[in-house]
Amino acid sequence: MPPQVLLVDDSDFMRNLLREILEENFEIVGEAENGVEAVELYREHDPDLVMMDIVMPIRDGIEATSEITGSDPDANVIMCTSVGQEEKMKNAVKAGADGYITKPFQKPNVLEAIDDVVA
């Protein structure tokens, strides 16, 4: 059975792009548009991996990651964001993120980052 992935991004366009990259080798179990939905869907599906945006309305991706890893220390979360600030990356590490992809990305970079985390 393919690994299950939860996509979290407020952009339809970006979720669509990630889905196209991943659906060949992964099962997309849910899509969330903000951090609150992400936490709810994580609890519902317990996926193998979360692809998490940072800048989102209602609750950002770092807060959502912190909540997910707080309740499930084994959660695999890769930040998938346009933000390339070192302080933000440190915050993501503190929140429990396992990887960090900066947009815009190419398919090989995404798959390589996932390999590093879930292999």
Add this chain to the structure above:
Amino acid sequence: MRVDIQSLGTYNRLAQEGAEHAAASLTQMTGIETYVDVTNVTLMSKRDVEDVFGGTTFVGVQIGLDGGLSGQTALAFDRGSAASIVDVLVPGATASEDDEFDDMAQSGLKEIGNIMMGGFVDGWADYLTTNVDMTPPTYVERDGTDVLPNGALERADEEHVFVFESQMTAVDEEIDAYIYMLPEYGAFAEMLEASDDHEDAIPMDKLTVFDEMTRQGAERAAQNVSSMTGIETDVDVSRLSFVPIEDVPNTARDEVYLGTVMEFKGTPGGYLAILFDEPSARTIVDATVPMELDEPLGDMGESAIEELGNIMTSGFIDGWANVLQTSIDHTPPELVHDMGTAILSPIAGRLGQSQEYAFLMDSAVVTPEGEFNCEIYAIPDERKLKEALDSLLVERRDELEADTESLF
């Protein structure tokens, strides 16, 4: 050296009033009613001055200044505007758009330049309670920066120059005129100098570093567009202007744009608008969304523009955050589709509650083949910008990138 913001505002106002006198002279001499569209003072690298003037042939008049205010000025028209003015001013002179202007036409333009620039400079002389001497006008018809007086850029000691620019526009006709003044950097910087403990003072060396960081941010934003669309891009111009807050909306072209506006919060904080004209937005969407879309762009097309704005914003502000060793948050992109002035007006309104002037950073991303162009307007909160400059360590100016691999 620290620059007194109030002084910069005063000189901007003098330039605005001078341009209004010049426009009134033009109206009086030709009967063509003109007004001053916008006046700003810009701190630009020499390279960006060349970009601003590049690709345009100007007809104009050069005049040097000496005395209480030293520097170079130019009154410049595009060729069609100059021909229209000569038609009115010197009936019978040869001044079509295609032919060389004859001696009488050139003489008429020199005289109108002399009178207009006299009006421009008088207020400065009065304010400085000194004489400002003007050289006799020289007629020029040149491309790009060559319209500026010979050696104006080469003579500048510093990598950056101050450029005062006023744009004048006719009410009922297609006539545009520009006044450029490049004061001698050292002398003008002394005029702006503030004491170290001055509350509103901004460190000059850090302002030039920040200007360079802004250009690099625009270049990263341009690279991000290229990565997403596959279309090669370049930054055409990036400049840091000081404008009255009420004039900020007028800096956008009179055109409908589609794009995004974001507020960035931190040190610095402010607003960022990333705007495409409508054909450019269509090109971007066609290049990024691999499906047939509803007209005009559909939800997925608008989402692509929002995401592009998001990614370009990060390209723009991440370098600031990394050099300043801080984090700068930004709001999710707000999609905007309106006239440029209407998009920038609410931003000016919000910032105008606490500041009279704005440091406006505008950059243009273009493509070699003209597939699209994009305009980026960053307008920081003045107080937050000052805090950012105070905390900027010049020796970290190249630390723009985060080291992802060391963290993950």
